[in-house]
Amino acid sequence: MKRLKSLLAVTSIALSSNLFAHGVMHETFPSNGASMTDPTDRIELTFKNPTKLVSLKLVDGANSPMPIKFERSQEAATHFESMFPALQQGTYSVHWKAMGTDGHMMKGSFEFEQQ
Amino acid sequence: MEFLVWDGLILGTRWLLYIGAAAAIGGASSLWLMQHHVALKRTLMRYILSATLVAFGAAIMHFLVRVGEAYDEGLKGMFDPEMISFLWESPLGQALSLRSTGLLVLLVGLLFLLLVKSSNRTEKIELGVLEGFLALLGTGLIALSFSEAGHAVEQPLLFQLTLAVHVIFTAWWMGSLYPLWLACHRLSFTDAHALLDRFGQLAVGALILLLAGGVYMSYQLTGWTNLFSSDYGILLIVKVCLVGVILLLAAFHKIILVPRLQHAPNATVLKRSIFLEKVIGASIFAITTVLTTLVGPVH
Numbered sequence: 561m562k563r564l565k566s567l568l569a570v571t572s573i574a575l576s577s578n579l580f581a582h583g584v585m586h587e588t589f590p591s592n593g594a595s596m597t598d599p600t601d602r603i604e605l606t607f608k609n610p611t612k613l614v615s616l617k618l619v620d621g622a623n624s625p626m627p628i629k630f631e632r633s634q635e636a637a638t639h640f641e642s643m644f645p646a647l648q649q650g651t652y653s654v655h656w657k658a659m660g661t662d663g664h665m666m667k668g669s670f671e672f673e674q675q
Numbered sequence: 676m677e678f679l680v681w682d683g684l685i686l687g688t689r690w691l692l693y694i695g696a697a698a699a700i701g702g703a704s705s706l707w708l709m710q711h712h713v714a715l716k717r718t719l720m721r722y723i724l725s726a727t728l729v730a731f732g733a734a735i736m737h738f739l740v741r742v743g744e745a746y747d748e749g750l751k752g753m754f755d756p757e758m759i760s761f762l763w764e765s766p767l768g769q770a771l772s773l774r775s776t777g778l779l780v781l782l783v784g785l786l787f788l789l790l791v792k793s794s795n796r797t798e799k800i801e802l803g804v805l806e807g808f809l810a811l812l813g814t815g816l817i818a819l820s821f822s823e824a825g826h827a828v829e830q831p832l833l834f835q836l837t838l839a840v841h842v843i844f845t846a847w848w849m850g851s852l853y854p855l856w857l858a859c860h861r862l863s864f865t866d867a868h869a870l871l872d873r874f875g876q877l878a879v880g881a882l883i884l885l886l887a888g889g890v891y892m893s894y895q896l897t898g899w900t901n902l903f904s905s906d907y908g909i910l911l912i913v914k915v916c917l918v919g920v921i922l923l924l925a926a927f928h929k930i931i932l933v934p935r936l937q938h939a940p941n942a943t944v945l946k947r948s949i950f951l952e953k954v955i956g957a958s959i960f961a962i963t964t965v966l967t968t969l970v971g972p973v974h
Contacts, residue, residue, distance in 0.1 A: 612765070614745050632757075634764055657745060663766035663824035664971070665745060 584608060584666050586638070588654070592670035599646035600674055603628070603654055610636035611658040614665070618644070621651045636661060647674045681744040682969060688737035689964040694957065695730025696774070696817050699723055699781055700843065701850015703810045706788075709854060709870060710800040714861050716793075719854055723785055726850070730817075731778045738762065738771045766824035773823055777816030784809030818842040825967050826896060834895050841888040844881040849956045856949045859942040868936040871945075875929040882922070889918070896972040907970045914962045921955045924948065 589604035590596055603618065612634065618626040628644040655669040702723035709715050739753040742762050746752030762768055784806045793800055821827065821842050822835035855874060858867045893899070893911060902908035932945040 614761070615747065632761055634761070657747065659745070659765060661766070662826065662828035663770070664968075665741070 584611070584658075584660075585668060588670055590670075590672035592672070594672040596672055596674050600652075600672070601643060601646045603642045603644075605640045605656060605658075607638045607658065609660065610638055611660055611666070612636050613640045614657040614659055615655075616640070616642055616657075617655045619653050619655070626652070649674055681740065684740040685737065685744065685968055686961075686964045688733050688740055689968060690957075690961055691733035692730055692737055692774075693960040693964065694849075695726050695728075695733050696778075696842075697846040697850040697956075697960075698726030698853065699730055699778065699850065700814050700817065700846035701848065701852070702726055702854060703781060703785070703814070704847050705851050705854035706800060707802055707807075708851075708873065709858065710802055712858070712862060712866065712870075713797060713799050715854070715857055716800055718857060720785065720789055722853060724782075724789075727778050727782050727785070731775060731782075734771055734774050734778070738767060741767050766828060770820045770823035770825075774817050774820035777813045777818075777820060779813075780809050780816060781813030784813060814843055814846075815839070818846075826972065830895060834892060837888045837891055840884060841892065844885050844888075848878065848881060848885075849953070849960075852949055852953045852956065856946055856953075859936075859946050859949070864936050864940040864942065867942065868933060871928075871933045871936070875933060878925065878929075882925075889915075905970075905972075907966065907972045910962055910966050910970065914959060914966065917955060917959050917962065921952060921959065924952050924955065928952075 584607055586606040586608045588606070589602070590600060603616065605613070605616075612632075613630075614632060616628065616630045618628050620626060626644065626647070628642050630642050651671060651673045653669055653671045655667070657665060657667045659665055702719060706716075706719050706723065709719065739759075742755065742758045743750060743753035745762060746755050746758045748755075752758065763771075787809070788800070788802070788806045792803065792806070818839035819835075822830075822838050827835050827838050851874060855871060858870045862870070897908060897911065902912060928945065928948060932948060936942060936945065
């Protein structure tokens with residue numbers, strides 16, 4: 561069981577590094593590690609290939625979810641945008657999950673700071 | 676940690692699906708190969724029936740686990756109606772509907788044989804055109820379902836057909852191992868020898884197709900580049916090594932152990948060796964689950 565767990569751990573790490581190697585994400589707004597001086601009121605995701613966005617979560621520094629507008633759609637697209645009321649000062653993380661046209665699930669996250 | 680649990684469940688259900696589908700397809704073809712042996716009839720039918728049910732359950736569980744992974748709110752997320760309908764309309768849902776239809780067709784064929792045509796347990800199996808057609812149709816649908824989702828989706832039609840043929844012959848080989856073991860166990864050495872010899876002759880053609888298909892598909896997916904520097908490449912190499920081992924074992928059976936049955940009537944070594952072949956086959960299936968679901972080819 562221990563061996564299985566470590567095998568799975570290695571595979572998962574391999575998977576997450578693969579996602580970055582593949583570079584499924586073209587760009588995000590805010591970009592990863594950005595320090596925003598203007599009030600942030602939206603998230604934008606631009607993928608390299610058409611995908612279906614399955615979930616999008618925005619959490620604050622205490623890991624509490626922030627209310628954002630997100631509706632899952634069957635339409636595959638490369639660009640997604642979600643609006644919300646301007647953020648207070650603090651650090652935030654965005655967690656996304658998307659499905660490629662072949663049914664593979666991809667996930668990723670990025671962080672930014674609101675000054 | 677939660678990520679690991681989902682990955683484990685995805686791999687585990689897919690592994691069961693491979694084993695169940697292989698046993699169902701291999702079992703159905705063994706019913707044809709062994710139709711003159713009444714002593715095997717009931718056990719073979721039970722084998723196919725339970726394999727079909729395992730494959731059916733595993734296919735549904737695999738889909739629900741994918742739903743749960745997508746929903747990401749613990750195990751209860753597996754039953755979220757909105758996410759179920761979202762994934763049902765995706766390639767994952769198409770694969771599930773095609774493979775469950777295939778399994779149902781196979782099941783109908785088997786039940787027709789079991790309940791209508793051949794209900795007397797002492798009679799030998801009379802395989803007719805209808806059951807044969809249903810078995811082939813079911814097998815074809817199950818095999819094609821593996822091109823509905825995953826790396827095959829963006830590949831040309833030739834690749835998808837090659838994958839279907841690859842799935843059919845792998846299933847035939849692996850799923851025949853238990854019936855062959857059973858033949859060694861229950862039949863006279865002369866009958867067992869005749870069956871294993873016939874299987875060995877058929878297997879040569881199947882193996883050539885399997886290897887040629889494997890070479891073509893791996894080239895299409897990876898271009899044979901980055902094999903030692905990517906996880907996909909390394910796992911593929913491990914798979915090829917295990918395939919090498921199972922081929923050596925199969926050749927050892929065909930050339931040494933099966934002919935020996937005629938002269939030295941003792942099947943213990945052969946039975947043990949077939950069991951080993953099953954274990955290696957199950958490991959190849961396990962590696963294939965990782966290759967098809969968790970990691971992707973890097974060009």
